[in-house]
Amino acid sequence: MRLKQIKLAGFKSFVDPTQVPFPAAMTCVVGPNGCGKSNVIDAVRWVLGESSAKNLRGDAMTDVIFNGSTQRKPVSQASVELLFENTQGKLQGSLADRSEISLKRLVTRDAQSHYFLNGTKCRRRDITDIFLGTGLGPRSYAIIEQGMISRLIESRPQDLRVFLEEAAGISKYKERRRETETRIKHTRDNLDRLADVREELGKNLDKLKRQAAVAERYKELKASERRYKAELTCLRWLFYQEHLQQAEQMLAALEVDFERFQAQGSGDFRVLTEFKQQLEAAREAVAVSQQKFYQLGADISALEQQLLHQRQRKQSLLDDERNLTLSLQHGLDQMAQEQAQLEELQQQMLEQQPDAEICAQQAEELSELVFQSEQRLVDQQALQQRLQQQLFDLQQQQRQLQLQSQNQQQQSQQLTLREQQLTLQQQELAATDYQQKLQAASELQQQLQHDLGLQQATLTQVTGDFEHTQQQLQTQQLALSSLELSRQHLQKQQQSLQQQIKQLMAQKPLLPDLTIAAGWSVAVAVALAKLNFSAVLQDHHPEASGNYLFLKDFPKAIPPTSLAAKISSGVVPEYFAHIHCAEDDASALQLLAELRVTAAGEATSVICKNGHWYGLNWRLVAGTHEQDNPQALTEREQQLGLELADLDQEKSALQQNIEALTSSRQQQQLQLQQLQASLQQLQQQTHQAQTNAQLLAQQQQQVSARLAQIAEELAQVQQQLAQAEQNIELWQLQLAEVGEQLLQQQDKHSAQQQLQLQLQQQLQQYRQQQQQLSQQQQQFALSQVSIERQIEAARLHLQRTKQQHQQLAERLQLLTAQLELLDEPDGAGQEQLQILLLQRDEIAEQKLQQQNLQSSLEQQVRELEQGQHGLQQQLQSKQKQIESARLEAEGYRVRANNMLELLSEQKVNFSELQATLPGDATESVWQQQLDKASEALNRLGPINLAAIEEYAQQDERKKYLDLQHDDLIAALDTLETAIRKIDRETRQKFKETFDQVNSGLQNLFPKVFGGGSAYLELTDEDLLETGVSIMARPPGKKNSTIHLLSGGEKALTALSLVFSIFRLNPAPFCMLDEVDAPLDDANVGRFCNLVREMSETVQFIYISHNKIAMEMATQLMGVTMQEPGVSRVVAVDVEDAVKMAQA
Secondary structure (H helix, E strand, O other): OEEEEEEEEOEOOEOOOEEEEOOOOEEEEEOOOOOOOHHHHHHHHHHOOOOOOHHHOOOOHHHHEOOOOOOOOOOOEEEEEEEEEOOOOOOOHHHOOOOEEEEEEEEEOOOOEEEEEOOEEEOHHHHHHHOOOOOOOOOOOOEEOOOHHHHHHHOOHHHHHHHHHHHHOOHHHHHHHHHHHHHHHHHHHHHHHHHHHHHHHHHHHHHHHHHHHHHHHHHHHHHHHHHHHHHHHHHHHHHHHHHHHHHHHHHHHHHHHHHHHHHHHHHHHHHHHHHHHHHHHHHHHHHHHHHHHHHHHHHHHHHHHHHHHHHHHHHHHHHHHHHHHHHHHHHHHHHHHHHHHHHHHHHHHHHOHHHHHHHHHHHHHHHHHHHHHHHHHHHHHHHHHHHHHHHHHHHHHHHHHHHHHHHHHHHHHHHHHHHHHHHHHHHHHHOOOHHHHHHHHHHHHHHHHHHHHHHHHHHHHHHHHHHHHHHHHHHHHHHHHHHHHHHHHHHHHHHHHHHHHHHHHHHOOOHHHOEEOOOOHHHHHHHHOOOOOOEEEOOOOOOOOOOEEEOOOOOOOOOOOEHHHHEEEOOOOHHHHHEEEEOOHHHHHHHHHHHHHHOOOOOOEEEEOOOOEEOOOOEEOHHHOHHHOHHHHHHHHHHHHHHHHHHHHHHHHHHHHHHHHHHHHHHHHHHHHHHHHHHHHHHHHHHHHHHHHHHHHHHHHHHHHHHHHHHHHHHHHHHHHHHHHHHHHHHHHHHHHHHHHHHHHHHHHHHHHHHHHHHHHHHHHHHHHHHHHHHHHHHHHHHHHHHHHHHHHHHHHHHHHHHHHHHHHHHHHHHHHHHHHHOOOOHHHHHHHHHHHHHHHHHHHHHHHHHHHHHHHHHHHHHHHHHHHHHHHHHHHHHHHHHHHHHHHHHHHHHHHHHHHHHHHOOOOHHHHHHHOOOOOOHHHHHHHHHHHHHHHHHOOOOOOOHHHHHHHHHHHHHHHHHHHHHHHHHHHHHHHHHHHHHHHHHHHHHHHHHHHHHHHHHHHHHHHOOOEEEEEEOOOOOOOOOEEEEEEOOOOOOOOHHHOOHHHHHHHHHHHHHHHHHHOOOOEEEEEOOOOOOOHHHHHHHHHHHHHHOOOOEEEEEOOOHHHHHHOOEEEEEEOOOOOOOEEEEEEHHHHHHHHHO
16 A cells, blocks of 8 residues: 555645655655645645644644735635555455545635545544554654654653554554443443432332322213213203394394384485485586686686787887887997907007017026036035935944944843842742632632533534524525526527527628618518528629629619618618518508509519518418527527526525525534634633642742742843943943044035035026026017907907897897887777676676575475484484394304303214203202312312323333343443453553564664664553653763754664664555754765665655755655745656666
8 A cells, every 4th residue: 555646725835736646665855945845744644634733833724725825815725635556455444445545635714624535525533543553644653744753752651652552553442442431431320320210210100109099080070070061061052042042033023123114214315316416406507607607707807918918018119129229329339449449459469579589588598507507516416415425324333333322221221120020020939829829729610610501501502503504504505506507508598599690690691781670670581581692792793602792783762661661771682672561461462452553563572570471472471581580589699698687686696695694604603613612611721720729739849949040040130231231331432433423524514515505596596587587488478379369359349249230220120010010909809808798797697596596405405304314313223222132142142152162172062962961950950060070179189190191101111221221231341341352452462562663673773873772661560551761872872861862863763763663564655854854964874775675665755855865766756836835846757867868
């Protein structure tokens, strides 16, 4: 069995999917520091079940996920897969027949870790159980990381024992023994609980037996009580039924009287209705007369208003005529003034031109002086910068000296503060009361136990909420999957339509270039399909192949009713002008009959919107062309797009629900993890509180040692203070010397600054003069522009004034014509007004007669309504009597029904009860019998009706528990026998392995060191609990402990031990991470020879920077990091590389 390949994706610096093959027996992983070589070994350890983030060089398990770089974003998960060859069948069980085994681990950002065995999800324990006894595991001797080689030698005896247990193959026995001990503990706990239950159950059985006898007596009395209750209910039903018949007879007599009064009221109501109809007609006549009266009044008012408006209009026109005459005279005066202003502005512009030319010449001379001054100032600034740099260097030196002095002073202050802290700590340690701390630890333990109970209850509730949210999330995800299938189906239809449209476009290039009126696309497609043009040409081309349409001699006039008129742009075939259009088939046939008479034998046809094409003796139907219509297919494709949009919206809503549920689940899961962590922390704190009392005694012993240490530190601090004061005096002298040099340099710098200031002032004067001349030039230019604008504005204003004068003259002529029309007489209006006044008086007389008739009818209606009201009161009185009788009958009916319902609730058959009821039964006698039965029941007191059944159940349970007790005793004996067997085999295998590894170490150590001796020894006589320690003495040394060895000696000793274990129980592979770092070249050579010898049976994968170790490998695996933060792998076969170089 060997490691064939590692697949990494998102693990630490291997962000891209990476495959690391291991084809050879010795593979050396090389690369610069920090490129990610050790991440390969971390990946193997992680997949094998490592659960400590610290051992993977992280703070949390999610730290193994790639966290981003300067050019890449973080990823959401990390996965590593190991591929093993199992051709030798080293693994047993269900995996023995597999030639290749795959192990995979995946972790996400929410700290969820998943394991996979051959692609199937499994537990972490399933992974670790596979390699129990093979030497592989997250912390086995087969994986030696950086620094572990020295820690292996210096580890505690119990830790070193673990490596021998793994080599002996008894780690799986220890796991089974631990499980067996747990089962024994649980069995004994169950026995204790079972004894308590059996004892309590025996006490309850006697009490239940007495309660069961009382319950039987209760059942007999209860049956008698139910029988008397049922018969008493039946007697009451007979009583209520008799009274119900009497009430129904009285109700029938009252209803006859009510119908007689109601018939009388109906006759009076018909007479009243006739008078009300006459009254309504009279009211309508009055309303019509009133409306005519108001309409004549409105016409009279409108006519009077029209005559008044004509007089006002005439006066307004006279006023406008006078105003226009004045405006005409004012316009003539204004035109004369504007003409004079225009001539004045033109003369002013000519006078300013000589002054502008003189100003431009002075500006050129001053520009030359400014250039010379600027050149002198640049030279002076260069000299000033050199002096400034010298001054800056001195100031920098002064600041450094000051900073050193300040740092030394701060250090002195810190030493003084440290001295005070040590003195205070010495006083605090002397004054500590350990008895009080012990009492506080006891109180804390009690409080933590109480908090532990509360936390467990909260954990149970949150777990239930989490499972409910998980079910909801699964339901929503199923709905989303169904929706996604529908969406994919629509997308496939859409893609099919798009492909069909592209094919039609290729076959019918003419149709897409046409702009067709709405609704006529099918008809155009049918007409084009007749000849199926494949191209559009300018003229006849005999050599052109296929059907084509040419533009020469194209018809100029298109009939408005033809199919060609339905196309607004594009090349239209000539025969479209001879095809007429119709809305439907009936219109087409009618139009075709008319064309048959007028066409005189010409080729004439009519086409409908639906694509039906009619000729003189033929018809084409669009059924075979609709599916070839690109525009129809495009509309269908757009409809599918809308359906897809609706599905996307529904999908978004579902995704939002899923995200909300996922967020809720994550929050609940986080809360669950927090509660579990808090529960574990409380358990740890409870355990810690139990051990605090023991630690307090140890702390008291440590106080004395700490007081002595503080005294030594105080002496050292005082010595450092004296040295610091001497350093401060020395740096202050140096600071004074630099200060004098700085003053001299500042004087030179001031002189140069003065000269530079004079040059700058002179340059500033020249620039001010230059700026003044520029301002004068700008003023001349602005003045000329302003005068030109004023001239143009004056010309435009003069033109507008002339136009306004002409418009006023035309308006004056129009007003004069309107005044002549208004002077005509208005006598016709006065005559019409007199006629309307006479008509209004006639209508007023007619309205008065109609109102008198209305008053008479209203009086008669009121009299009839009063008689109707009296009759209605009599009807209401009879109605109340009927209701009272009906309620009485209903009451007896309800009571009788209640009796039947009571019998139904008691599950009694009424017919059988009535037949068996004694003839002399009376309600009073049966009530006495019922009271006697109830009194007997009350005397029995509280009754446990379930006692009978409960007694039978508890008796059965007692027998079952006795049987369980016997089974647990037998199981306990079996488990204890298994423990003894496991201990016996563990002692035997551990002793054999210890002797063999010790012998191998004694033989291998002199070979590695060239002499010397090393051996293993047990720290205890008990082979189940004893630790293992190692003693090593290189040639020429007699050290008393392993800790006195150098780093290289410790590394070689650890390698000797590891390789001794490998010789006994070789693991499938061995991974070494820079174990040769502390070795010199000679020892590296010995290390390489040893690895080469072991590689015949063990696959070695090692990381090294040593050239000798690299030369030994048959396969080099390079890890690079060209992109910052991202590792990549380059593999080189050494033998192939050598052959290539030799060739």
